[in-house]
Amino acid sequence: MLRFALLGLLFLVIARTFWRLVDGVVRGVTGEPEPRGRSAGPRATAVKMSPCPVCGTYVVPASGVRAEVRGQTYLFCSAACCSTFMSRA
């Protein structure tokens, strides 16, 4: 009986984590603001994600690879995509 309860709890935690992730990605793509006001202030939570110009993966600016090509700054998901883009340009 205890095992069943623990499994249920584990499933709940995983499901919640999954939906928070999906919700976050959807919000990042559509640019929708967070409905529940976080106390950190309006500027702290707004992270604009942009698609990698090579593979289309949405990248958070803090974790992406930045490169300047002909005066324009691009954000790539990885160094591999960055070099692919450079060889094409």
Ligand SMILES: [Zn+2]
């Ligand atoms: Zn990429």
